[in-house]
Amino acid sequence: MRKNKIIIFMLFPLSLLLNFLASKFPYFIETYYTQGINKITVQLLSKISSIFPFSIYEFAIYSVIIISIYYIIYSLYLLFKNKYKFKIHIVNSIINILSIFSITYSLFIILWGLNYNKLPLETILIDKYNKENNKSITKVEYNNEDLIELYKYLVDKTNETRKLVLEDNNNIMKLNSDYKDVIKRAHTGFDNISNIMPNLDGYYGNAKYILSSRLMCYTGITGIYFPFTGEANINKATPDFSIPSTTLHEMAHQRGYASEDEANFIAYLASINHSDVDFIYSGYRLALSHTSNALRNVDFESYKELSRNLSDDVINDIKSNNKFWSKYEGEINDLSDSFNNSYLKANGVKEGTESYGKMVNLLLTYYTLNK
Structure with a gap:
């Protein structure tokens, strides 16, 4: 489990490095990423998401809001009922939030974000x-x-x-x-x-x-x-x-x-x-x-x-x-x-x-x- 967390945390600096390197090669990004890999990927993603009649983005936003409200209520409950469990909960939450952020940013860069480095x-x-x-x-x-x-x-x-x-x-x-x-x-x-x-x-x-x-x-x-x-x-x-x-x-x-x-x-x-x-x-x-x-x-x-x-x-x-x-x-x-x-x-x-x-x-x- 610890090894997996380390790998997940490493995704963030690796994605930053990838984005930095991509900024040095706009012609390459334009030709092989924007008009190549990314074009295929986005068409596939948009076709899959089009199966759903509603916006998955909107659903995701409300899901995050609901989960956040639940997290705050549960955290307050632990704070008043069991401070030892509350401390463990906070530490695990920070690790999980950082893991989610690292994975999300990496996916963003790979799935679309490199387009910021394409040819002007x-x-x-x-x-x-x-x-x-x-x-x-x-x-x-x-x-x-x-x-x-x-x-x-x-x-x-x-x-x-x-x-x-x-x-x-x-x-x-x-x-x-x-x-x-x-x-x-x-x-x-x-x-x-x-x-x-x-x-x-x-x-x-x-x-x-x-x-x-x-x-x-x-x-x-x-x-x-x-x-x-x-x-x-x-x-x-x-x-x-x-x-x-x-x-x-x-x-x-x-x-x-x-x-x-x-x-x-x-x-x-x-x-x-x-x-x-x-x-x-x-x-x-x-x-x-x-x-x-x-x-x-x-x-x-x-x-x-x-x-x-x-x-x-x-x-x-x-x-x-x-x-x-x-x-x-x-x-x-x-x-x-x-x-x-x-x-x-x-x-x-x-x-x-x-x-x-x-x-x-x-x-x-x-x-x-x-x-």
């Missing part, structure tokens, strides 16, 4: 451009003027597609169907860009919606990928415009795009190349939101001037979205954001949640290369 998507875009155009550029240059042009373009496309979507009784954008059908239709977006971006093809299980989505809103989370089952999980309680792009975002994680900015960019491309207008509008709204934040930070006057061109319908959607999320602001949301920030930094994303803004860099790179 910006490099992939440049390499693809060089190959197709017989060029040898290493970096794409852009400036504030390019950012202004990008925002102007996104304002026009968002206005244009907003005219085509359905509306509810409050003149707010609504989906062409319910969220269940959105999940079924999402694959079309990836099918349409599989010839543009790598590793988007394959047979994966559909994304799943979270039953307790209203509670999830208090964390500010719109979706989450669960690497242990290959499940892309969606918060179905969010405003309609965000559900299509969120679904594609989590599906991008499923396909090995680990960083948030890359998953956002893939979701954008898949959305605007979808055959259904609710997906297209969702994609442009996603890019518009990130680009507006970037432009506002570097050139507020240009941001203010160009934003006046947004249609009344788009502005109504934005106000409705802000009103929706204002109901869920609080300490839980802040705690969730802090945890997410720590998680990203622990996996080599130095900017933490600020990396979400890097999606704009990918947009600028993409449109500069594909004018």
Whole structure:
């Protein structure tokens, strides 16, 4: 038993070492892990988990909560009834918790976590451009003027597609169907860009919606990928415009795009190349939101001037979205954001949640290369 514990504890430092070594060989990870081993593994996991009609991730979260409550009650019982057994219980609990953590982290790294060390998507875009155009550029240059042009373009496309979507009784954008059908239709977006971006093809299980989505809103989370089952999980309680792009975002994680900015960019491309207008509008709204934040930070006057061109319908959607999320602001949301920030930094994303803004860099790179 002691020998087994030692082996389990060793998994953690070995996984850290593996992750460190992987960070030194991004081309190798991209070719043999992301597009090779991991692709096969995730497809298998997602197909197995798709047998269950509910989210295994959600079930696991509630199981952990129930077990934790039971553990606290039992610990308090021992504390007052038998302090000797309580001490033994605490020691064994610490060992067991550390063992579970070591196994969980190791599985995370092996099943999906190494994707954080894959080739950056910006490099992939440049390499693809060089190959197709017989060029040898290493970096794409852009400036504030390019950012202004990008925002102007996104304002026009968002206005244009907003005219085509359905509306509810409050003149707010609504989906062409319910969220269940959105999940079924999402694959079309990836099918349409599989010839543009790598590793988007394959047979994966559909994304799943979270039953307790209203509670999830208090964390500010719109979706989450669960690497242990290959499940892309969606918060179905969010405003309609965000559900299509969120679904594609989590599906991008499923396909090995680990960083948030890359998953956002893939979701954008898949959305605007979808055959259904609710997906297209969702994609442009996603890019518009990130680009507006970037432009506002570097050139507020240009941001203010160009934003006046947004249609009344788009502005109504934005106000409705802000009103929706204002109901869920609080300490839980802040705690969730802090945890997410720590998680990203622990996996080599130095900017933490600020990396979400890097999606704009990918947009600028993409449109500069594909004018």
